[in-house]
Amino acid sequence: MLLHARRQARWIALAAVVALLAGTGLYLQLRTPTASGVLADTGAAHAVVEGNRIVDARSGRDFVPRGVNWSSFEYACAQGWGMSALDNVVAGSPATAEADAIRAWGANTVRLPLNQDCWLGTRGAPVSDQYEERTVEGYRADVHRFVTALNRAGLVVVLDLHSRKRIGQPEFGNLAMPDSESIAFWTSVATAYRDNPSVMFDAFNEPYSRYSAGGDRFLFDLTWQCWRDGGCQAPVEDDQSATLGQVTYPVQGFAAVVSTIRDTGAAQPILLGGLDYANDLSHWLEFAPDDDQLVAAFHSYDFKACGDPDCWDDVLGPIAETVPLLTSELGARHPEDGYVGRYLDWADEHGVGALFWVWADHPADPMALVSDESGRPTPYGRQARSWLTDHLPR
Template sequence: MLLAAISMMVALSGCRTPTPTTIPPTDTPTPTATPTPTPSRGYRVVGNQIVDQDGIPHTFRGISLPGLDWYHPEWGFEKYLNRETISRIKSWNANVVRLPLFQRPWRENGEYVQKVLEMVRWIKEEGMDVVLDLHLSERGDPSMPFENLNEPPMPDIQSIGFWVSVSAVFGDDPSIVFELYSEPHDVSPNVWLRGGNVDGYTAVGMQTLLDAIRSGGSKNLIVVNGLNWGFNHSNLPRLVGTNIVYGSHTYTNWEESNTEAEWMAAFGFLAVEYPVMLSSYGDINGDCEGRMLIDDLLAFAEGISASHIGWAWFVGGCEFPSLIEDWEGTPTASGAVVKEFLRLNSNP
């Protein structure tokens, strides 16, 4: 990936950084052979656990694959969004892949919808589950240039239609998880829950999105991230509904996210009553030396029976933060920790 693209990708990724720039088009990947699909598993919430169709507790342990979240029809799809990449993620022993999505091309571009369907099919054929994440909204303006979106703090009215449509497509597959909105930030707990005016547009709250999904009959697991860029649930109300998982985007070497006490205060306390998922985690130390903190964070997650999904399978440097150094899957320093942890711990 060209260096000119990195600032945009970081800005619209799981981390919190600079203003986007334009991403050039990339080549279309060559299809590869596919194995026999694995039958879909079903998941539901029982108490503070996620259980499968047989009632056995399940922990999602996996990796995020960005790229669909910054799609634009003039740029095309990133060449690494192919079957080979999915196979390489599987080789790390991941049991889930998180796909960040953008609501505009889902609404306007049939080619984008088909690409999402293709990615989901490849992931499932490798025997992994899928988390579909609404990564950013349009600040209430469907015509706003992509480069001006700049990490909207909350979903907007168009996000309701996105989730109604996505749940209509995938609602019959209980192995697919819906993550309502990637990183809510800089709003009150009431706006987070119910919506309201934010930065000149009408934000839609988490309860509204959950209700929109359930209105079509979908029973899929729904991940609800906290405030402070998805990290913190400490002052937030709980949602009304079923099959809810409380998510946290937890980045070490970041404010109030470096110790067990801080993790417990932000999201760990929820695990007594609800299932918890670190729906995105990583280390944003620019010198790539966050191995110990990632180790500590994963041990903490396992200790509270929380699922966890590492950010990200992308060649973008430590600040992104990336788990790989190249598209062949050579791990970074923190990626090596994640790879070894998945090797030792991941369930089917």
């Protein structure tokens, strides 16, 4: 935690100089260390937790993350057709073009779901096709290029441990909780981005319990104690694979993940999602690890239990009064039927940010925000874009 405090103090001191120069009419473009160690200009906020707010350390002003989830790095590299959807963007610089398109919607934050196996090179990932060999180094370089482009467009990036390659399958799936390889993942990712104050970390996408095939009993009942401290045994199969729960792995709790990130010297805010696919935050405050840079991450969907104003008021409200609360995924089975709008109204009343699921050209997905790589919005995308632009500084 000493390195954490020193690094945060360094960022805040630098921000104070910037604010002083800005107040005298001078302008200083911050130059931020990137994953490669090269300094790069960035207009993105330097996110720091202060009490129940996230602030931009450059100015001390509130920073409410609003934006999108950019989906592709979590599955393209495991399916064998590319590192990400950027492979299909051919006009100009793909990363820059995509970043500029998202920024043009009024977003200030992008969440990037990553694949644990593609980053580490485990389970045969990233998968090569008959035309191109793909490597761990190539995957990490593609992620870095996009993070850099997003930062330069003024967007904070949330790096999310989202999935792993499915064993023997072309698809991807989610484990119930972090495993030992997740610790290796975060050691590597946090080391790579510890000097970039415009990056935040999402420790694990969606913790969950596993039911039997008949849905009548738990095969794995994830408790809040295990959520924090680990040690319980979860099925080795992901949530897209059937399981009898007979082969398990020891869960790594969020206290271990947070400690791993901090041990690298990374001081950035860390998002922690709750139980039931990050929809249950009922005991988040009670069990959150001891760290002053944590953000409670909530996934809001109309098909989950915490999907009405009573739950938002009773469960989310007290959290938002204590620590920053971020809706790191927001969507619905039928996004235009009113749920998304109702939730956004509640979020605005409580100063809570939201990241829409999902910026991807998936014609069969009602939650797809765009209909092509250039960022042409779907009807749902127009709703998201309107909300984002409404919150641009005037």
